Amino acid sequence: MSRRTRAGDEDLFDTPIPGDVDSALTKLNIEIVGEDAANFRIACPAHFRRKGKEDRNPSCYVHKDTGVFICFSCDFRGPFVTLVAEVHGTPFEDAAQWVGEQGTIDLAVRLLSGQSRARKREAEEIGESHLALFTQPPARALASKRISADAARRFEILWDPQRKYWIFPVRDETGKLLGWQEKGKGYFRNYPEGMEKGESLFGLQALDGEEGVLVESPIDTAVLWTDGVAGGLASYGAILTPKQLRILGGRLNRLVDAHDNDHDGRRERVKTYQHFHGTGLIVRYFDYADLDVKDPGEMTAEQNRAAYESAYHPMMRSLVRFGRR
Template identity: 25%
Template sequence: MAGRIREEDIKRVRDASPIADVIGEYLQLRPAGADNLRGLCPFHEERTPSFYVRPSRGVFYCFGCAQGGDVIAFVMKHDHLTFVEAVEWLAGRAGIQLRYEEGSAAPRSQQSYRTRLLEAHKVAHEYFMEHLATPEAAPAREFLAERGFDAQVAEHFQLGYAPAGWENLVRHLRARRFTDKEILDSGLASPGRHGPMDRFRGRLIWPIKDLAGDVIGFGARRLDEHDTGPKYLNTPETPLYKKSQVLYGIELAKREIARRQQAVIVEGYTDVMACHLAGVPTAIATCGTAFGTEHIKILRRLIHDDAELGSGISRAQIIFTFDGDEAGRKAAERAFAEDQRFVNQTYVAIEPNGMDPCELRQHKGDAAVRELIAQRVPLYEFALRSTVDQYDLDTAEGQIAALDAAAPI
């Protein structure tokens, strides 16, 4: 967690980030008077522009939803970032090196090193994307094509390919002046007898990003049947990548999650892709771990459940789409335990034949994926049904046992 940024640096960031230029990167602004610009508000639905920017004062205000503030407030609100994250993002845009107060949670040296690790991931991501078009990557392209994903889809989701070999990426990063320590600490390589060796080799690559859109890790799918490694391999725990805190697709889905007050939790990378292509742009996935409290904290930044605490009624929806097999059912029941700490209405959407969203899109088309989400059932109902179905309700003993098991729910 980043620490306190020096006040003079915050002022430098504001001064170096003209509000009209920054907001103009997000939406179209048109002149509206001597010192005003106007556009459609990004924070609520409207047809007549009520969102105004006053460059001379460095502020914005919407007369429709009463949102307003300076350039930092806009980035915080629009991209769902904390104050520190927004300042850091703007500083990176302006090329400003931030300084942190002594004794803060992230001293300057630590924050500078984090920036180096982010840069290493950016270089690695570009390297992987370039290699997806190479002859060696044909199996990766075939894997995608078999699941209904063409080159345009791969480009949209910024997929890549890690070439086979032990030091391809390591050599590339060294050539870009990254040290072996930086390469290892980033999780892009593993220690070997003769130095760092590529962690991802001969695999299809998905970039995993944070809310700000920075690449913090990768997910990789095995393509060679002779590869004895795991089918899916993720970045290990690093200063950037904490698996309990990452959600694949969050940078793509965050605006629609906030706008619709809905998040669809799927299991895999291809499920996220299938959902987005099918018209479910709120889909995200955990990366090799169960949905937990840290993921809930991320969603709380996007979905506002606190306003409903008094009434007990929430407009927001969290929808889990687990596989229909036994493992998927157990995952849904684990999620129910987490739901006790989450005020939102929580649902489950399971395809009767056990197909995941990617398989469903392949076999039945986009409409079937949308219908799956539309036919969701409350999680408590699913948990009760799954529990009761384990007992013989034709006997008194079974009925009593089912009641005992269902009581905690």
């Protein structure tokens, strides 16, 4: 087994998991300071080494079933073996042997390898530690979508290094993790099945101020940010749910509607304007002009900035700035 312990290394998903995570943490002299349905909360054991100070406000979550962990303060993350290696100060191989001596479970190994995800019970509680399975997107993937690493971090866009899929966490209005969307070439899936993605809008937690730019796809929020257009919010599709409309009405005073530049997008754009007409929320249309593009992801940075700056009132199309691109 390799010594590599960083999330994203190819052997991350092939490590032993203790059959009883609670007991294993106790044997490591790690105090459980809190818990929810899916996770134990502990003080991060790597905090001093990584940040030069102790984790006095415990922010490290360990999943109860898989042992996968993540510290939301210093970003220390990985499989349970990595936690053991840190605490014991031992090589990865020795840490793996220690975990194996505690008794392991096949279910967790299958979960980490991605083989049992489709068979997990629908009602499973999703916890923050699940996100430790994923990494920051690699440079080549970011370049393929024309987004910056800063934009990916801002919108919490992640990457499944084993299957090479994009991961878009789905959170409700309060920030609680509901699950995520998985997207790859010719592949799309909401996880877990039945996730209520219509309970919020992607990008809501990154929103500053009271102006938003509504797009359909989560990746386009990061495209716009990279291009200098802030406030991206994605509806996970063309149709807005009543809850999403309520969120927009309660959070924004101005909305630039950038629904896809196709038949469905134009139809839903009209519905959005009609819904908010007379409510005090100012709605303007993202100006695709005569460009043969579907969405901001197919536009250059210059085109996206111009489309945002030229956003127009639905009833006053003829007053749009002359000579725009």
